[in-house]
Amino acid sequence: MSRHGYPxxxxxxxYVRATTGLILTVGPIMLAEPLEIIQYILGGxxxxxxxxxxxxxxxxxxRVEVGESGIRTxxxxxxxxxxxxxxxxxxxxxxxxxxxxxxxMQLRIDxxxxxxxxxxxISNFAQLAESVLAAAERRGLALGAAxxxxxxxxxxxxxS
Amino acid sequence: xxxxxxxxxxxxxxTLLVISALVFIIIQLPPGDFLExxxxxxxxxxxxxxxxKLEFLRKQYGLDRPMIEQYAIWLGVWxxxxxxxxxxxxxxxxxxxxxxxxxxxxGEAMWLTIVVSVATIIFTWVVSFPIGIYSATHQYxxxxxxxxxxxxxxxxTPNFLLALVLLYLSNVYLGISIGGLMDQQYMDQxxxxxxxxxxxxxxxxxxxxxxxxxTAGMIRRLRANLLDELQKQYVTTAxxxxxxxxxxxxxxxLRMALNPFxxxxxxxxxxxxxxxxxxxxxxxxxxxxxxxLRALQTQDQxxxxxxxxxxxxxxxxxxxxxxxxxxxxxxxIRLTGxxxx
Numbered sequence: 001m002s003r004h005g006y007p008x009x010x011x012x013x014x015y016v017r018a019t020t021g022l023i024l025t026v027g028p029i030m031l032a033e034p035l036e037i038i039q040y041i042l043g044g045x046x047x048x049x050x051x052x053x054x055x056x057x058x059x060x061x062x063r064v065e066v067g068e069s070g071i072r073t074x075x076x077x078x079x080x081x082x083x084x085x086x087x088x089x090x091x092x093x094x095x096x097x098x099x100x101x102x103x104x105m106q107l108r109i110d111x112x113x114x115x116x117x118x119x120x121x122i123s124n125f126a127q128l129a130e131s132v133l134a135a136a137e138r139r140g141l142a143l144g145a146a147x148x149x150x151x152x153x154x155x156x157x158x159x160s
Numbered sequence: 161x162x163x164x165x166x167x168x169x170x171x172x173x174x175t176l177l178v179i180s181a182l183v184f185i186i187i188q189l190p191p192g193d194f195l196e197x198x199x200x201x202x203x204x205x206x207x208x209x210x211x212x213k214l215e216f217l218r219k220q221y222g223l224d225r226p227m228i229e230q231y232a233i234w235l236g237v238w239x240x241x242x243x244x245x246x247x248x249x250x251x252x253x254x255x256x257x258x259x260x261x262x263x264x265x266x267g268e269a270m271w272l273t274i275v276v277s278v279a280t281i282i283f284t285w286v287v288s289f290p291i292g293i294y295s296a297t298h299q300y301x302x303x304x305x306x307x308x309x310x311x312x313x314x315x316x317t318p319n320f321l322l323a324l325v326l327l328y329l330s331n332v333y334l335g336i337s338i339g340g341l342m343d344q345q346y347m348d349q350x351x352x353x354x355x356x357x358x359x360x361x362x363x364x365x366x367x368x369x370x371x372x373x374x375t376a377g378m379i380r381r382l383r384a385n386l387l388d389e390l391q392k393q394y395v396t397t398a399x400x401x402x403x404x405x406x407x408x409x410x411x412x413x414l415r416m417a418l419n420p421f422x423x424x425x426x427x428x429x430x431x432x433x434x435x436x437x438x439x440x441x442x443x444x445x446x447x448x449x450x451x452x453l454r455a456l457q458t459q460d461q462x463x464x465x466x467x468x469x470x471x472x473x474x475x476x477x478x479x480x481x482x483x484x485x486x487x488x489x490x491x492x493i494r495l496t497g498x499x500x501x
Contacts, residue, residue: 020170024173032236032248033243033244034236034248035248038248048162048165048166048169052163092487092491093492093493094163094487094491096167096168100493103493145394145492146490149493150493
């Protein structure tokens with residue numbers, strides 16, 4: 001069994017991102033009386049930043065536990081996914097840079113209506129991802145080409 | 161994906177601010193301003209034009225204020241004579257050259273530019289897609305060599321030169337003028353089916369001229385990407401397992417090879433309004449390109465600035481859309497990439 005959580009330093013950066021985004025979007029709406037369509041666009045983006053802030057807060061108080069029979073999150077909205085209920089697993093890589101360096105991965109687990117997603121900034125992500133992917137393989141789930149390629153990189157192998 | 165979207169949006173904001181500052185500074189760089197140039201021209205022609213009038217106009221348009229204040233007013237984050245009235249408020253400014261609001265000048269030429277650009281984009285994709293696939297799947301065949309030669313010719317020929325050659329050939333051998341985007345009688349007339357038909361009849365020339373180099377470039381990139389994918393192990397494995405070649409091609413390598421098409425969305429949006437400036441001038445197209453050129457030549461700062469800002473905004477939004485699409489379609493780590501754990 002392993003336990004995982006998001007380090008405070010990573011969460012602090014996300015709080016800064018959410019706050020900066022909210023200031024940059026709500027600020028002009030409140031102070032500069034922009035065109036109506038621009039108000040809607042800025043408002044929409046502000047909602048996105050607010051959602052991101054809330055998600056960061058949830059991550060702050062959530063702990064993840066990977067066990068023999070499945071994966072469980074503890075926090076305000078606890079969820080449990082048994083390995084036998086998993087329907088899809090994805091391991092994706094994102095980067096905002098042109099050279100696609102310094103990016104991060106995201107592990108997404110689907111089990112019917114339940115979906116869990118963890119960024120690679122969580123503690124011991126490689127171990128967590130490998131546990132989930134191995135369980136998915138044991139269950140006979142098909143892993144996509146991107147997932148296999150990213151998994152190989154995570155294990156220190158050359159992606160095919 | 162939310163984290164990715166948030167990070168990309170946060171990158172867009174400083175990018176746009178830096179671009180807007182650069183645009184404003186560059187437009188202000190030449191000595192003097194539009195009013196001084198106009199006054200000098202009037203004086204050279206022996207007409208009036210005195211210092212008091214110049215000062216009055218400069219004050220009226222806020223040109224007497226410090227540059228940073230002019231910039232903030234232009235952006236719409238600082239109140240001017242009439243309160244907040246900048247880009248954020250949808251006010252693109254006033255054109256000194258045309259004596260009209262910028263929005264009105266740009267708006268008139270905009271729809272024709274969009275027609276030309278959309279037709280060009282469709283032409284580019286429709287032509288390059290099958291040719292790119294054929295060249296990659298029939299590598300080193302006579303067809304591949306022929307299409308490669310045509311592709312290189314298209315890449316190496318400047319669009320304006322192709323426009324000039326077409327103008328000359330149609331004049332000399334066909335006896336017709338292919339300039340413009342509609343017949344003379346429809347110029348400055350409201351929309352009618354006759355005008356729409358006339359535009360469609362004239363459209364093929366600018367579409368071919370503007371689209372040729374883009375088509376050639378797209379063919380080369382699609383061919384190279386597809387060849388790269390076709391040589392990968394998973395394709396060999398799928399072939400060995402007996403998967404039908406066409407099904408194999410469509411299901412996996414082609415999807416991966418489509419990345420350049422998606423990446424191109426980023427540059428498509430600004431192209432839609434920039435309207436291939438030089439080609440538009442050569443072919444006398446009533447699009448937005450020549451308006452931008454004229455604004456830059458005459459230091460019509462608000463027209464040029466707002467136009468360039470619009471182009472920058474569309475570029476940034478286009479890149480954002482294509483990045484989101486790429487992240488959704490191909491979330492693989494690259495060989496040069498690393499993960500942040």
